[in-house]
Amino acid sequence: MNIVVCVKQVPDTWSEKRLNDEDNTLDRAATDPVMNEMDEYAVEEALRIKEMHGGEVTVLCMGPDAATETVRKSLSMGVDKAIHVLDEGLHGSDALATSLVLSAALGTLADSGGFDLVVLGSESSDARMSVVPAMLAERLGLPQLTFAKEVSIDAADGGGGTVTIKRLTDDGYQVIEASLPAVVSVVEKINEPRYPSFKGIMAAKKKPVDTKSLADLGVESADVGLGGAWSAVESFETAPPRQAGTIVTDEGDGASKLAEFLASKKFI
Amino acid sequence: MPATTPSVERQLPSEEAAALLDLTRELVRQELTPKAATYEAESRVPREVFRTLGKAGLLGLPYPEQYGGGGQPFEVYLQVVEELATVWASVAEGVSVHTLACFPLATFGSEQQRERWLPDMIGGELLGAYCLSEPQSGSDAAAMTTKAVRDGDDYVVNGTKAWITHGGEADFYALMCRTSDDGSRGISCLLTPGDTPGLSAGEPEKKMGFKGSTTAQMHFDDARIPADRLMGEEGQGFRIALAALDGGRLGIAACAVGVAQGALDAALAYAKEREQFGRPILEFQGLSFMVADMATQIEAARALYLEAARRRDRGQSFGKQAAMAKLFCSDMAMRVTTDAVQVLGGYGYVEDYPVERFMREAKALQIVEGTNQIQRLVIGRHLAQGT
Numbered sequence: 139m140n141i142v143v144c145v146k147q148v149p150d151t152w153s154e155k156r157l158n159d160e161d162n163t164l165d166r167a168a169t170d171p172v173m174n175e176m177d178e179y180a181v182e183e184a185l186r187i188k189e190m191h192g193g194e195v196t197v198l199c200m201g202p203d204a205a206t207e208t209v210r211k212s213l214s215m216g217v218d219k220a221i222h223v224l225d226e227g228l229h230g231s232d233a234l235a236t237s238l239v240l241s242a243a244l245g246t247l248a249d250s251g252g253f254d255l256v257v258l259g260s261e262s263s264d265a266r267m268s269v270v271p272a273m274l275a276e277r278l279g280l281p282q283l284t285f286a287k288e289v290s291i292d293a294a295d296g297g298g299g300t301v302t303i304k305r306l307t308d309d310g311y312q313v314i315e316a317s318l319p320a321v322v323s324v325v326e327k328i329n330e331p332r333y334p335s336f337k338g339i340m341a342a343k344k345k346p347v348d349t350k351s352l353a354d355l356g357v358e359s360a361d362v363g364l365g366g367a368w369s370a371v372e373s374f375e376t377a378p379p380r381q382a383g384t385i386v387t388d389e390g391d392g393a394s395k396l397a398e399f400l401a402s403k404k405f406i
Numbered sequence: 407m408p409a410t411t412p413s414v415e416r417q418l419p420s421e422e423a424a425a426l427l428d429l430t431r432e433l434v435r436q437e438l439t440p441k442a443a444t445y446e447a448e449s450r451v452p453r454e455v456f457r458t459l460g461k462a463g464l465l466g467l468p469y470p471e472q473y474g475g476g477g478q479p480f481e482v483y484l485q486v487v488e489e490l491a492t493v494w495a496s497v498a499e500g501v502s503v504h505t506l507a508c509f510p511l512a513t514f515g516s517e518q519q520r521e522r523w524l525p526d527m528i529g530g531e532l533l534g535a536y537c538l539s540e541p542q543s544g545s546d547a548a549a550m551t552t553k554a555v556r557d558g559d560d561y562v563v564n565g566t567k568a569w570i571t572h573g574g575e576a577d578f579y580a581l582m583c584r585t586s587d588d589g590s591r592g593i594s595c596l597l598t599p600g601d602t603p604g605l606s607a608g609e610p611e612k613k614m615g616f617k618g619s620t621t622a623q624m625h626f627d628d629a630r631i632p633a634d635r636l637m638g639e640e641g642q643g644f645r646i647a648l649a650a651l652d653g654g655r656l657g658i659a660a661c662a663v664g665v666a667q668g669a670l671d672a673a674l675a676y677a678k679e680r681e682q683f684g685r686p687i688l689e690f691q692g693l694s695f696m697v698a699d700m701a702t703q704i705e706a707a708r709a710l711y712l713e714a715a716r717r718r719d720r721g722q723s724f725g726k727q728a729a730m731a732k733l734f735c736s737d738m739a740m741r742v743t744t745d746a747v748q749v750l751g752g753y754g755y756v757e758d759y760p761v762e763r764f765m766r767e768a769k770a771l772q773i774v775e776g777t778n779q780i781q782r783l784v785i786g787r788h789l790a791q792g793t
Contacts, residue, residue: 333433336463336476339425 139193139293140253141184144240144274145177145212147205148264155264161364162371163230164264166202173208176259178215178331180324183289184257185216185332191293193254194218196247200228200239206347213342214334220347221246227352230364233265237273239362242355244278253319254293255301260285260323271323281316287327293318413492413671416485417712423482426467430489433462442494442618446763449617451575453533455497456504460530465504468653469512473524479719480653481712484660488708491664492671495767496618498664499774500533502657503571507534507580509650510595514638523597527578535576536654537567537598537624538647544569545780548590548644552583552626559633561585561596563604563626569774573622574607576600580650581631582643593643597635604629615766652725653718654775655732659711662732662739662771663704669739669746669764670700676750676759693749700742707735726788733781736771743768 149155149169158165184195197212199205200223209220223243231239247253256278261268268284275282286303293299299318304311306325334342352359360366386395400406418424437458445452459465467483469475476483483505491498508527511519526532543549552565563583570579579598586592598605608623638646674697677688687693714727743765747754754761772778 333458333462334429335461336426336429336467339429340422 139187139191139255139291140247140251141187141193141195141255141257142198142244142247142253143177143180143184143195143212143217144198144256144258144270145181145208146174146199146259146262147171147201147208148174148262151175151263156376157371157374161230162374163364166204171204171207173211174259174262174264176261176263176324176326177208178259179326179328180257180259181212181215181217182329182331183324184255186329187255187289187291191291196221196253198240198243199223200231200236200243202229209347210342211334213345213347214338215332216338217345219345222347222349223351223355224349225352225359227359227363230367231362232367232369233267233269233273234368235362235366237270237277239352239355239357240270240274241277242357243350244274246350246355254297254299255291255318256280256321258321258323260325268323271321275321278321281320282323283314283316283320284323286322286324287311289322289324289328291318414667414708418485419479419481423478423485426476426478426482427485427489429462430464430486433459433464434489434493438490438494438497442497443757443760443763445618446494446496446615447617447757451620452497452618453575456500456533457531459497459501460532463530464501465530465533466508466528468505469508469524469528473512473520473528475512475524475528480656480715481719484656484711484715487657487660488664488667491661492668494618495661495665495764495771496616498661499616499658500572500619502654502661503536504534505657506650506654507536507576507578509653510580510637510646511597513649514595514642514646515597519597519634519637523578532577533572533575535570535572535579535624536650537570537579537581538651539567539569541566541568541623545777547582547647548593550582550584550593552581554583554585554594554596554631556585556633557630560630561633561636563596563598563629563631565626567624567626569611569621570607570624571619571621573620573624574610575620579605579624580637581626582647583626585640585643588641590644591641593647594640595637595643595646596631597637598629598631599635602629602631614769615763616770648725651775652728655728655781656711656715656718658771658775659707659714659728659731659735662735662768663708663711665764665767665771666700666704666707666735666739666742669743669761670697670704672759672761672764673697673700673746673749676753687749696745696749700745703738703742707731707738710734723793726785726793729776729781729784729788732775733778733785736768737778739768739771740765 150172153169156165188195195217197217197220199209209222258271271284272282283303285306287306288304290302301320302315305314467476467478468480471477487498487502540550554561554563577600581596581598584592585594604627606625611621678686680687711731714724714731717724746761747765753759
């Protein structure tokens with residue numbers, strides 16, 4: 139099994155995010171960068187599949203120089219090698235461009251044995267669109283199995299086989315099966331990501347990281363970045379501070395006052 | 407979880423040591439901090455936390471990589487212990503005791519013995535304990551009466567060991583016992599499996615602090631321990647015990663500095679926030695001088711234990727310095743944690759803040775691994791002998 143995990147570096151989930159005044163993109167320098175939390179679950183799941191079926195796990199990251207930290211964290215957790223797509227021209231890329239670049243990078247793996255499975259976190263904690271896994275599967279012409287809370291692999295001898303997931307829905311789950319290769323996105327219910335070990339951290343420094351530019355991937359810079367984006371942020375405002383709550387004093391009519399409040403907000 | 411800036415700027419010998427300390431802080435933040443207060447209040451033992459630390463590689467740091475250890479100098483291992491202790495002394499001391507329990511095998515075991523047992527012992531899944539004290543023989547350790555009699559391929563052990571950290575929970579016990587009546591030369595060290603028939607634990611002690619760590623007596627009742635589990639030679643046990651304690655004392659010194667650092671961090675944060683008479687109480691000189699003294703004592707204590715550790719790492723004698731570090735750091739922690747309670751006033755005396763727990767923990771550190779009176783005795787002897 140050759141598994142590729144796509145990971146993203148995001149601003150610290152718990153910090154207050156802000157946009158740059160110049161081009162209305164996220165101000166990455168203003169916050170501590172961390173590995174997108176959902177992607178840790180994707181890495182963990184890939185490592186577990188590898189531990190069960192053998193093979194190799196590659197991490198694929200598109201992001202600025204600082205995203206090296208996220209690449210290194212994946213390698214520390216036990217991923218075998220990394221591809222880091224690093225290019226100035228990528229700044230401001232939207233989800234369409236991201237999926238284009240990721241699919242181009244996956245295309246370059248054909249020479250080295252290709253891949254059987256692509257695993258992603260189901261959303262990033264900054265943009266929160268949850269569309270990249272689906273877009274990537276479309277571009278690759280592969281089955282997409284999204285929002286997995288459980289993944290099982292039935293690998294066939296000599297490549298191929300099937301992947302089955304339990305797909306989380308609002309009121310339960312669906313069981314979905316597809317032939318390999320396939321694209322799977324996972325939710326945080328799926329596992330408990332491991333910590334990197336001290337030895338893993340040491341070993342990560344010796345693992346290969348293949349840095350690729352847009353030119354290496356044959357992607358036109360006009361198709362990506364701010365210029366290639368299909369939408370643009372025209373202006374932005376910071377969210378207004380939260381208003382003080384309404385205090386209902388119970389004078390024998392507390393329940394009806396609460397009901398009135400809920401009705402006024404269209405909750406009931 | 408937000409990334410936090412470490413409150414201590416450390417002098418570390420390598421990039422890998424820096425990475426190890428980063429990993430330790432992440433584990434502290436995510437695994438120790440959320441549990442410490444609750445587990446201590448409920449006297450719950452965090453066995454799963456030790457597994458997590460073990461998987462991360464923190465249960466064999468100063469031992470050679472060829473057996474699965476971290477290959478780290480003592481100077482680095484101890485700073486890991488210190489970081490753990492800033493939040494949860496029971497865990498930090500547990501790591502120190504486990505590391506101490508591995509010492510007889512790692513240092514005095516034969517190559518064959520090391521290859522057979524050491525990888526599992528320091529691999530992260532197992533937890534060790536160290537059995538030296540007895541109900542009637544604490545500071546005077548050589549007066550022990552627990553006896554091992556050779557019978558065929560086994561030693562048959564009878565007696566009771568006391569104050570055993572991880573007692574009843576450990577997977578192995580570094581046991582000191584008497585194999586002849588020849589005083590301190592009649593003691594031997596047996597690496598005892600935790601599931602040995604005839605070995606049982608007493609009721610856990612009800613302690614003032616360190617409630618998240620079990621302390622119990624261990625009873626040996628015709629316990630048969632295979633003779634190939636003898637560490638070093640018969641009669642060498644007391645020497646092994648004292649050599650192990652030199653390192654163990656540095657572990658306690660590092661715990662003490664961590665506990666004091668945790669107390670200072672809490673006191674400082676409080677004194678910046680708390681306002682009386684219209685300004686933060688830290689702006690009052692009476693208080694600011696107090697935290698200045700606390701911080702200064704911590705720095706001095708850290709420098710002392712690290713210098714002892716660096717002597718050990720360089721292969722120099724360090725027994726005197728280890729005793730000094732244990733004495734100074736734990737007395738310092740007692741003063742600093744008491745002052746931290748004072749800084750918080752009434753809030754310091756209640757369980758909503760961690761400083762009253764730090765104060766209870768500091769007291770134990772003046773007693774364990776040789777009381778501070780014994781440390782002075784050791785230092786005095788070194789001075790008299792000019793060593």
